[in-house]
Amino acid sequence: MSDVSFVRTEMLPEQAPPASEVGLIGWVRHNLFSGWFNSILTVISLYAVYYVLSGVLPWTFQSVWNANSLTECREIMMATWGSTHGHACWAVINDRWLQLLFGFYPSHLYWRPILSLVLLLVALAPVLYSDRVPTKMLIITGIYPFLMPFLMWGGTIWGPMSAAIGFVLGWFVYNLLNKQLSELIGMIGAAVAAVIWWLILSSYFVGVMDSILPIGIEAVQSRQFGGFMLAILLGVVAIGVSLPIGIVLALGRQSDLLIVKYMCVGFIEFIRGVPLITLLFVASLLLNLFLPPGTNFDIILRVMIMMTLFSAAYMAEVIRGGLAALPRGQYEGADSLGLNYWQAQRLIIMPQALKISIPGIVSTFIGIFKDTVLVSIIGLFDVLGLANAIRADTAWNGIYWELFAFIGALFFVVCFSMSRYSMYLERKLQTGHH
Amino acid sequence: MSELAIEREIDRSKMQVSDEVAIEINGMNKWYGAFHVLRDINLTVNQGERIVIAGPSGSGKSTLIRCLNALEEHQQGTIMVDGTELSNDLKNIDKIRSEVGMVFQHFNLFPHLTILENCTLAPIWVRKTPRKEAEETAMHFLEKVKIPEQALKYPGQLSGGQQQRVAIARSLCMRPRIMLFDEPTSALDPEMIKEVLDTMIELAEEGMTMLCVTHEMGFARQVANRVIFMDAGQIVEQNEPEEFFNNPQSERTKLFLSQILGH
Numbered sequence: 001m002s003d004v005s006f007v008r009t010e011m012l013p014e015q016a017p018p019a020s021e022v023g024l025i026g027w028v029r030h031n032l033f034s035g036w037f038n039s040i041l042t043v044i045s046l047y048a049v050y051y052v053l054s055g056v057l058p059w060t061f062q063s064v065w066n067a068n069s070l071t072e073c074r075e076i077m078m079a080t081w082g083s084t085h086g087h088a089c090w091a092v093i094n095d096r097w098l099q100l101l102f103g104f105y106p107s108h109l110y111w112r113p114i115l116s117l118v119l120l121l122v123a124l125a126p127v128l129y130s131d132r133v134p135t136k137m138l139i140i141t142g143i144y145p146f147l148m149p150f151l152m153w154g155g156t157i158w159g160p161m162s163a164a165i166g167f168v169l170g171w172f173v174y175n176l177l178n179k180q181l182s183e184l185i186g187m188i189g190a191a192v193a194a195v196i197w198w199l200i201l202s203s204y205f206v207g208v209m210d211s212i213l214p215i216g217i218e219a220v221q222s223r224q225f226g227g228f229m230l231a232i233l234l235g236v237v238a239i240g241v242s243l244p245i246g247i248v249l250a251l252g253r254q255s256d257l258l259i260v261k262y263m264c265v266g267f268i269e270f271i272r273g274v275p276l277i278t279l280l281f282v283a284s285l286l287l288n289l290f291l292p293p294g295t296n297f298d299i300i301l302r303v304m305i306m307m308t309l310f311s312a313a314y315m316a317e318v319i320r321g322g323l324a325a326l327p328r329g330q331y332e333g334a335d336s337l338g339l340n341y342w343q344a345q346r347l348i349i350m351p352q353a354l355k356i357s358i359p360g361i362v363s364t365f366i367g368i369f370k371d372t373v374l375v376s377i378i379g380l381f382d383v384l385g386l387a388n389a390i391r392a393d394t395a396w397n398g399i400y401w402e403l404f405a406f407i408g409a410l411f412f413v414v415c416f417s418m419s420r421y422s423m424y425l426e427r428k429l430q431t432g433h434h
Numbered sequence: 435m436s437e438l439a440i441e442r443e444i445d446r447s448k449m450q451v452s453d454e455v456a457i458e459i460n461g462m463n464k465w466y467g468a469f470h471v472l473r474d475i476n477l478t479v480n481q482g483e484r485i486v487i488a489g490p491s492g493s494g495k496s497t498l499i500r501c502l503n504a505l506e507e508h509q510q511g512t513i514m515v516d517g518t519e520l521s522n523d524l525k526n527i528d529k530i531r532s533e534v535g536m537v538f539q540h541f542n543l544f545p546h547l548t549i550l551e552n553c554t555l556a557p558i559w560v561r562k563t564p565r566k567e568a569e570e571t572a573m574h575f576l577e578k579v580k581i582p583e584q585a586l587k588y589p590g591q592l593s594g595g596q597q598q599r600v601a602i603a604r605s606l607c608m609r610p611r612i613m614l615f616d617e618p619t620s621a622l623d624p625e626m627i628k629e630v631l632d633t634m635i636e637l638a639e640e641g642m643t644m645l646c647v648t649h650e651m652g653f654a655r656q657v658a659n660r661v662i663f664m665d666a667g668q669i670v671e672q673n674e675p676e677e678f679f680n681n682p683q684s685e686r687t688k689l690f691l692s693q694i695l696g697h
Contacts, residue, residue, distance in 0.1 A: 327540075327542075329538060329540050329541075329542035330542060330544065332505055332538065332542055333538065333542030333543070333544065334544075335503075335504075335505060335531060336503055336505065336531055336534075336535075336536035336538075336542075336605075337531065337532070337555070337556035337560065337604070337605075337608060338528050338529075338531035338532030338533075338556060338560045338608065339555075339556060339559060339560060340524070340528055343559050343560075347555060347559065348544055348555075351546050352544075352545070352546050355546065429546070431545055431546055431588035431589075431590055
């Protein structure tokens with residue numbers, strides 16, 4: 001009979017791991033050659049990577065950068081490598097990159113979209129990196145939505161001013177009604193006041209102010225907009241505006257007020273049930289039929305509204321997922337401390353729900369940004385529409401790989417940055433453990 | 435299990451019940467759908483009372499104290515808290531909630547905020563206290579629950595017992611006149627139950643009005659001035675702890691006590 005009693009008298013010290021577990025050899029053994037099957041897979045994969053790169057790299061780097069047409073390109077290729085196959089003709093990009101980026105925007109005004117882009121990055125900095133950038137820079141973020149249209153479209157400064165005044169007016173009405181009556185009435189009143197200002201009073205105000213004090217810069221028509229600039233313009237507006245609308249819709253969908261709830265549900269389900277192309281056709285063709293004759297409702301603005309609504313409906317569902325993932329205790333914790341509904345939402349619920357939803361939100365952002373190329377179908381010259389136009393040119397007839405590779409690279413840079421940022425943000429907001 | 439011994443001597447000098455009424459419940463009824471969960475509750479709590487509510491699970495004890503700060507809505511009868519009636523008026527509800535502290539079984543700390551921010555949030559936003567003052571108050575109460583050194587950590591980095599003590603400090607930062615405890619130790623390991631109970635005892639020693647739903651009968655025996663036994667949504671028996679434990683009147687209470695205290 002064995003003795004089961006055992007008492008450890010001495011604790012074992014920690015020992016260094018064997019050489020096969022650490023260092024380069026350990027890594028290779030663990031990750032690439034951990035068994036005969038995995039070793040075979042590793043070899044096959046390495047061959048596949050080699051096969052692809054051996055085609056792509058020479059094509060990319062043994063290429064022609066200076067030529068005026070595809071024919072000239074091919075002549076240079078024949079002269080240099082003795083073959084037109086396997087070599088890229090980047091000359092088309094070299095020749096037309098400004099057009100691909102800016103469309104038909106007047107070339108002496110290129111500084112305006114460029115300045116807009118730089119200011120966009122400045123305006124985003126305090127939002128994206130709130131812990132590293134001084135909070136005061138949020139002032140720029142607040143001004144940017146009014147400054148950007150002024151820079152892009154030009155014209156009188158009183159247009160953007162008037163738009164801003166609408167917000168200020170709404171804010172005053174809200175404060176007044178909130179103190180006198182209630183928060184909800186304040187919000188409704190503010191919305192009504194702002195809409196009245198924008199739709200009715202604004203045009204008189206702009207007319208009068210422009211005749212008194214005509215300040216402005218050269219105007220650019222919407223049909224001159226195009227290229228990758230248009231994708232960024234539409235993408236930034238759709239992304240920036242759809243997030244707050246999506247939050248409101250998600251909250252509305254959870255509301256106890258039945259009318260609010262069903263309006264939100266109806267909106268979300270309708271928009272999600274319709275392809276974006278359909279909405280864009282509505283924006284470009286049908287909307288004018290419903291508006292009073294003579295109203296000039298800008299095509300880019302119409303497309304922006306449709307893309308924003310489309311994105312907002314998806315956003316609302318993503319955020320609803322985040323809200324559903326929060327334990328009920330968080331609501332109760334907030335309630336028990338006496339926070340009111342909006343305080344609880346803003347301080348407790350939304351920061352957590354949005355954090356949970358970050359991957360979904362960024363996916364929606366990336367999706368809507370890429371969907372901006374669909375506007376080429378309704379006749380706007382976005383970067384894809386321009387690529388088709390360039391290919392229709394006799395000089396570049398027959399070229400396509402190089403154009404689409406360039407466009408793909410442009411989109412990839414932006415989408416990949418968004419994706420990386422979202423991963424950075426998730427890590428930063430991780431508070432569970434060290 | 436439930437009879438955790440309380441070793442230290444309790445200072446009863448400030449544990450005085452005043453004549454001032456803190457909570458008055460009259461003929462209160464509540465239904466969940468068709469289910470009659472609270473039946474004809476009548477209860478008056480004076481300022482400075484320490485009441486333990488006991489009873490089997492599903493007896494409505496949590497629901498009762500959750501009604502006191504309108505986390506649950508009652509359908510009949512009146513509840514007066516500190517002279518304000520709990521009705522559908524949101525202003526009244528927010529006023530009562532800011533004066534009644536609540537501690538939950540699962541702590542319900544806000545995981546995206548630091549311990550200090552958890553404690554200063556409500557004072558800053560509800561009471562409009564300046565941030566600096568709110569932080570000083572928060573540190574004062576964090577010292578009281580003996581975890582000031584954790585102030586800049588996040589709730590996820592603390593143990594259960596520490597989290598519950600933070601939750602108590604968070605409530606205290608609002609300077610409540612009444613504290614509600616909804617099974618504050620039920621989700622904790624035995625080692626941690628003691629540290630939370632110690633904090634609650636200290637609170638009682640300072641004369642705080644407390645209503646505790648708990649299975650800690652040691653706490654009830656030594657700290658409470660009244661024990662309420664509930665079953666099937668009704669108050670079955672209430673008495674001073676000595677009498678309640680040694681001389682229960684109703685059969686239901688006797689059965690409950692024999693099960694929970696054992697052998």
